Amino acid sequence: MKNIKFLIFGILFGIILSKTEVVSWYRIYEMFKFQSFHMYGVIGSAVTIGIILMQLFKRGIVKDYLGNQINIKEKKSGFIRTLIGGTIFGLGWALAGACPGPMFVLIGHGAVSILIVLLGAIIGAFFYGLLSKKLPN
């Protein structure tokens, strides 16, 4: 039951992504074509506020609900891993017009064909798991 709040946050997040049109293939296409400010505004304003929030967490000004310091996990570093992995992700993001969050929103919209994209994404994650030790970082 203590996880119910994450269900509610998920519902809110799904509604936000949907209403902001972030889940529309066209919004992603026009972003990569630099033909609209919309997506840059969404991500840019989220990041601007995010930077302030993270500083409040790091400096201990805002603690978590139990009063503990909030730690932000360090991302795995590696030049090739992030740049090449990121480029592969970007190719898929622009083609499907959806990253993993919006994929789930679109399943809620009833878009059947997105299930194939999700299946592909799970297969892709599986391939990565098989190859993870052999790939350069």
Place this chain on the structure above:
Amino acid sequence: MEIILQPWPWYVGGPLIALILFLMFYFGKAFGVSTNLETFCTIGGAGKFSDYFKTDWKARKWSLIFVVGIIIGGFISSHYLMNSQVIDLNPETVSDLANIGFANAGETYLPQEIFATESIFTLKGFAILIGAGILIGFGARYSGGCTSGHSITGISSLQLPSLLATIGFFIGGIIMAWFIIPLLFERVIIY
């Protein structure tokens, strides 16, 4: 109510996404979606093929529940919170898309040219959908996150790997939108 039914501008959506980011951290978790793809593999028994998947997925139950919420949120918004699906696109985008064979750009959230249910049953249609998914899943896990984990959480916490990954997202996205999508969809014109 009318304000809710209209599409939300970026200056409403962006700050609300930051609010979700705050809530996730405030309640002791992190903000990111793509790790769930690995969790699905683990639940599906991928641990038999690689130790990489031998993780305790029950510790990540909260994240699966978050994803279930996202699906419900998509359902609620599409059924009750939307007047129309029309996207107010730049006319330039509409004409660019018309040139490569996308009719009616912006009249629905998704182009029928890629997402019509029938396309699942054609070789090209299926290959595009599953191929896009494989690129997303592989790329997200190799780079260590997706838009929520890298571009939002990672950049907000001023992490270099996330900046590099986001640069990668744009390199890939630009190559796809400018060069590969036209090749995939442009109709051959016979004079």
